[in-house]
Amino acid sequence: MSEFDGFRDDDDLEDDVEEIPQLFYGSADEFFRERLRYMYARKVGASAEFRWAARWWESPEAVARLEAIWRAWEHLRQDAATGSSTWWAEHADHHMPILMSPTGPFAKSEDTNKHGEPLPYEPPPDGLFPDMRLQ
Numbered sequence: 001m002s003e004f005d006g007f008r009d010d011d012d013l014e015d016d017v018e019e020i021p022q023l024f025y026g027s028a029d030e031f032f033r034e035r036l037r038y039m040y041a042r043k044v045g046a047s048a049e050f051r052w053a054a055r056w057w058e059s060p061e062a063v064a065r066l067e068a069i070w071r072a073w074e075h076l077r078q079d080a081a082t083g084s085s086t087w088w089a090e091h092a093d094h095h096m097p098i099l100m101s102p103t104g105p106f107a108k109s110e111d112t113n114k115h116g117e118p119l120p121y122e123p124p125p126d127g128l129f130p131d132m133r134l135q
Contacts, residue, residue, distance in 0.1 A: 021078055026131030029057065029124055031070040037119040040096060044119060045112035050100040053109040054120035057128060061105045065095040 025031040044052040056062045072091040076083035098104055111120040 021074075023074055023133050024077065025070060025074070026133045027129035028063065028066045028070040029129035030131070031073065032056070032066055033121055033123075036066070036069065036092075037121055039092075040100070041116050041118050042100070043113060043115040043117075044100070044109075046110055048112070049102070051102055051104065051106040051109050052100060052111060052113075052119045053106040054111045054122040055124075056099075056106070056121075057124040059105040062099055065099055069095050 025034065042048075042050050044050045053059065053062070056066065069091050073087050076087040076091075079086070099106065101107075113120055
């Protein structure tokens with residue numbers, strides 16, 4: 001055995017590098033705007049069971065929860081076996097009822113929609129949610 005038997009060449013090192021999955025959505029805003037608001041097409045409003053604010057990004061709690069929901073979705077989408085179910089059960093189904101509760105961060109919101117329509121949405125100010133794919 002030579003003194004070099006314990007060393008690996010550069011080709012072996014390249015094989016060990018795990019490819020980091022690219023983000024599908026660049027921000028929580030993009031995720032909400034293009035996906036989540038359509039998945040939760042519930043009637044919202046002061047006289048409805050659920051509340052939502054088109055300017056959700058004005059609520060620090062909503063931003064934090066939607067960031068968590070988005071990041072979990074980005075991670076769990078890589079798991080073809082149970083990722084989707086895990087995301088629903090442990091993330092979306094946990095945070096969204098809190099956000100949409102009549103006593104949640106949007107309790108005073110007067111934004112409305114009709115049954116089956118996506119949740120209300122208003123674009124955030126430029127730069128509030130930079131595209132993380134470009135970082």
